[in-house]
Amino acid sequence: MKSDGEIARAAQLRPIVEIAEKLGVPEDALHLYGHTIAKLDLGYLASLAERPMGKLVLVTAISPTPAGEGKTTTTVGLGDALNRIGRRAVICLREPSLGPCFGVKGGAAGGGYAQVVPMDRINLHFTGDFHAISSAHNLLSALVDNHVYWGNALGLDTRRISWRRVVDMNDRALRQVVSSLGGASNGFPREDGFDITVASEVMAVLCLSEGLADLEARLSRMVIGETRERRLVAAGELKGAGAMAALLREAAMPNLVQTLEGSPALVHGGPFANIAHGCNSVAATRAGLRLGDIVVTEAGFGADLGAEKFFDIKCRSAGLAPDCAVVVATVRALKMHGGLPKSALDREDVAAVEGGFANLARHVENVGKFGVPVVVALNRFASDTGAELDRVVALCRDRLGVTAIVCSHFADGSAGAEALARRVAETLDGPATTAGFRPLYPDDLPLAEKLRTVAREIYRADDIVVPDAVADKLARWEADGFGRLPVCVAKTQYSFSTDPGRRGAPTGHVVPVRDVRLSAGAGFVVAICGDILTMPGLPRTPAAERIGLDAHGEIVGLS
Known part of the structure; x- marks a missing residue:
């Protein structure tokens, strides 16, 4: 199969004004950045305030592993597939950071035949936001x-x-x-x-x-x-x-691009979920909800980080109520959570899949605590066997009472996610799905108790450890009127615990709160837990060593 870059470069992109026309956005409401990227005028978006809102679908995932899960790819594939079956869907994503692009994670434009394009411009500089x-x-x-x-x-x-x-x-x-x-x-x-x-x-x-x-x-x-x-x-x-x-005047405008199949995508804002709140902008999400019938958006890393913050911070702040959540998993990642090393993932091992299923189960159960219906998207890899895939589908049905759909949008584009789109559409067309949505904790709970609630309910920890100096900060902030703010936990994305090596679904651990930071403008309190750092470092062999220009001036090695 071609690389992500080769697929992106071979795509025939439509003029962005044509993509805007699909949403009913006039050309004079666009601030053009060439022929394939535009920003949406904030005055125009303000004029849409009385329009009814569409349905909101969150794509989240199991705890990430080196095996890969494909959350952004699924967000793009699902949006394309909803449009394929006749629903007016808008995709809302975060912008990539240069740090991961040149580090270890790579870009954030999706992959295979489920990408937003132009991929290289989106991953490098984009509109300068x-x-x-x-x-x-x-x-x-x-x-x-x-x-x-x-x-x-x-x-x-x-x-x-x-x-x-x-x-x-x-x-x-x-x-x-x-x-x-x-x-x-x-x-x-x-x-x-x-x-x-x-x-x-x-x-x-x-x-x-x-x-x-x-x-x-x-x-x-x-x-x-x-x-x-x-x-x-x-x-x-x-x-x-x-x-x-x-x-920030220009940066405040949402960016409009397209997928490989011509679906409209709003790519705006880019906080990480392991050290920040992990969601794209409220402005882009609201724009999508008023311009389309369905918005498919993502939250970073696993549901313990991204989805929890999406629900407890973004939805609380913006008054949003999600209608459905899609939890993304792969057989390969479940095997790693079941104890297999990366070198052993290509051979069939149903027992390892069953062992790692506990991670998926916990994420599904956690999302259910917010009152949001769940569908599982099982991204298929070439090495997956029928027995392994069937076992995950059966476990989701029998143990969790949710539907798991095997998807192949990475290789097949929207056709590979059509079954997922139909299941999500059925969920959206069912009873009023937002009626049961609720945040995890009330506004008036003390800040330390909010952290304890997240640790116990989402991470399944026994407790949190709060040093006296940190407790004093929280007490002072509460006295200064900040006690009603939600909390934003900064911790490793690789585990429910603060130990990145503890895969699966650990219990019996504690969450050490090393420090807290008051984000009074954003409207939350950041708790820095374990060894997490707010400035990453490059790996021994950074991706930057593989990125360059070919003889024709095209960017190569970026994915």
């Missing part, structure tokens, strides 16, 4: 140090400046740095550090904002540090929110 987010974030960083340099009228305690810097690249050398070295003219030296751009609160603010006015208001509320008296200092006090909003 991430650069705008990085610039806005780092402008605030510069304003913080500049304020201290020119007298520190706000009385910032330089030991308690919490606002770090960001760059959209995996660079472990920048995790902890000392800034302002070189003499008095460069300011006051202090400890500082970098996060990857997808972990920036500015990214979260952009993705959760309801418009430009809300964007600027949220930017103003972001906390950048404390005074010696422990008063929280907000970004608005530095008078930089307006300039930050100006940098």
Whole structure:
């Protein structure tokens, strides 16, 4: 089979104005970035506010493994297949980060014959949204140090400046740095550090904002540090929110592209789910719900991270209620959760599949706790046997009471996901599916208890461990009026526990809360658990070593 890049380059893309016409979007509501990419005008989107909303389908997955699951590919394949059977579907995805593209994970445009295109432009720079987010974030960083340099009228305690810097690249050398070295003219030296751009609160603010006015208001509320008296200092006090909003004006517009089969796709925002809230923008999702009959969107990594945050943060903030969830699994990944090494995945092993099924079962049960109906998508690999696939389908039916559909959209495009599309459509056409949706915890639960609820109900941990210093932070924030915020857990994506090596469905573990960060503008509290880092590093052999240009100037090695 051809590589993802070869398939993408061979595609005959339609002019983006034709894709917009499918949604009824006029050309004058488009900000064109060439012939195949456009941004949707925010004024036009505001004019759609009275339109009825379509149905919302979330695609999530089991805990990721090196064997691969294919969540983005399934999101694209399902959207294409819904259009194939006559439903008006819009696909809503996150934008790729350069860090994983040049690191180990690769791009985020799907794969095989279920991709959004132009793949290379989407994966590299795209419309510059991430650069705008990085610039806005780092402008605030510069304003913080500049304020201290020119007298520190706000009385910032330089030991308690919490606002770090960001760059959209995996660079472990920048995790902890000392800034302002070189003499008095460069300011006051202090400890500082970098996060990857997808972990920036500015990214979260952009993705959760309801418009430009809300964007600027949220930017103003972001906390950048404390005074010696422990008063929280907000970004608005530095008078930089307006300039930050100006940098983000274009980035706030959702990006319109297409799939290989010409389905409309809104690709906007890109927070990771292991260190941030893991969902595309509210603006793009709302646009899709008003322009189409069905929106198919994704949340990052496994359902314990992405889906939980989609439900408890994004849906809570935006007033959304999902109608159906698709949990993606593969036989190969279930074998790894059942204890097999990657080298043994090509041989039939029904027992290992049964052993790893506990991971899929827990994710399905967890989604059910939110009152959302579930369909399982079983992505087929060439090495899968009929006995293995049949066993997963039977286990889903007999133990979980859900339907599992074997899919082949990676190889066959929409035809390979048609059965999945029909099952999802049946679910959407059934009784009022959003009636039972509920977040996992109420707003008025104390912050530590919200973390404990997620740990016990979703990760199936015995408890959380909260050091005194972390508990003091949570107590102060509650006293300052932030106690009603939801929590955003940053932890490894590879396990329900905080140990990435514990695959399957571990129990009896505890979740150590190493630190907490207040994201007052985004509207949640981040809990950093275990050894998770907000600035990844490159692997021993980074993907960047395989990426380049061929003799015709085409990008090769990107997937």
